[in-house]
Amino acid sequence: MVTHEWSFGPPAVLAFAGGVGGAKLALGFSLCLSPDDLVICVNTGDDETFHGLHVSPDLDTMMYTLSGLYNQETGWGLAGDTFTALEMLGKFGVDAWFNLGDRDFATHIRRTQLLTEGKTLSEVTAELNRSLGVFHGIIPMSDDPVKTVLTTDEGELPMQRYFVGHRAEPKVSEVRYVGVETAAASPGLQDALTRAGMLVLCPSNPYLSLGPILALPGVRQRMRAFSGKKVCVSPIVGGEAVTGPAGKIMVELGKQVSCVEVARGYRDICDVFVMDDQDQALASEIEEMGIIPLVTSTIMNSEEDKIALAGEILALAD
């Protein structure tokens, strides 16, 4: 929750993100900006109830990344986590297909407890993050349930069931955000849309990560009307997704796997499109859409990479 006035100086950034890719750039911003100057709005369309516990995979990936507790090998989960509780749940006949570590379970236990006590997901997210020493604002896109469901050749699959349970293998023909029509943007998102100086779509999956956020009533309209700079960072580099199934889904939905296709989807909410050096030849196509291309290195392996990309984006501020 944004509780302070924006300070002068760097632009106040409202970043939109999903999982691992988005978290990398968000980490870069968090290392460049004070907590007052950054709000990270995170997808909750793949939140799930596992074993009666409320799991928010993208909120947790963001929290673990910014707290430094994340597993740098996988990008998700906690470094050095063990899987003892899950193994025991298996003994109880539970279908434990979704990997939840012992430390990770603590997050879900605590979140569920606080939600059951009547707190909103926004309030719970703020409390969990503060406890882990994360003071940059990580906020859920909504406090209401929205469920990303994929129509596939193996039936209707909620996002995590598709992504983890079926290892993103089924062929996708449609992506729906169930409940989004009646969900409200979270108070923090509504507030940040008013206060921000710059909007950034992080390099996250357009269908599974940013799609649910943009489908929230009023959000895309407010982004269109937003007067500050709007920057999108392509999750597609060199004709494939940097991480995750975005490229595969684009193929299945009959689209070209190209950063141009990503830009086309964001045309109404994008002033500057950040694309990788590998795609330099496509910059003219971006320009033809009336979008300014920024060709640079977008692959973020090291902390320096993340800070560098965040810095380049911040330099775009009006």
Added chain:
Amino acid sequence: MVTHEWSFGPPAVLAFAGGVGGAKLALGFSLCLSPDDLVICVNTGDDETFHGLHVSPDLDTMMYTLSGLYNQETGWGLAGDTFTALEMLGKFGVDAWFNLGDRDFATHIRRTQLLTEGKTLSEVTAELNRSLGVFHGIIPMSDDPVKTVLTTDEGELPMQRYFVGHRAEPKVSEVRYVGVETAAASPGLQDALTRAGMLVLCPSNPYLSLGPILALPGVRQRMRAFSGKKVCVSPIVGGEAVTGPAGKIMVELGKQVSCVEVARGYRDICDVFVMDDQDQALASEIEEMGIIPLVTSTIMNSEEDKIALAGEILALAD
């Protein structure tokens, strides 16, 4: 839940138990009797909600003991358990004073999930036990909440807060079973009271383990009227409790720490009182109460000890 007719042969035993001491004798019975011939009714007066999860310490001690998964050093908890989730909960600012292992957490997560789905504690207990290969009937004393609360010189303390949080140090002046007046004996207990051939009070704490069960409406009356053999095993040996704070509480309540005092409390529901060789000199006092003393070795260290004591008790059957 008892679903089969009692078979002929050994007496069908209904055993009453609380924590570690009771679980030892119950294990002995389970090694002597078929699942059809044993029901173990367990105290739930120290059930607690920790981190939003329903924890049933005595039911779990019994389940872990009979499944062979228990920690043989402590008597409670699971062998080789780790405490990773609890440590992480500590990071979330939670007061994690009650030791819950990672494997143990799986039990509480699963129990809570099933209770939330609308199952009774009896149904959940049966399901958890079957999953771990325990087919002898372990049943809760009640499906309704009963809370054992101790009045102490440090205020009112629920049982686990007193026993674990305060290491049983505060001076006890009263023990109450809050909610017991309106709680019903579980279906399994009501059924077993009808079908059993022998009742056994295991060597459990009279105030904290067996007290809540005996205080359930109608239970003590039905035990009095029970026509089969009623056997009590003393948890006090040589003037002190074999395990736990029973002796200390007896002193604080102004009672003599003696097996005679235990027998006096059970006079109306005890035909045979099993006391340790060390207390042989007190046998005549038991007899003077109209109770038959059975002086034998009651200390159960090995599995053989547990089977031997269970066998001696079974031999008392009419």
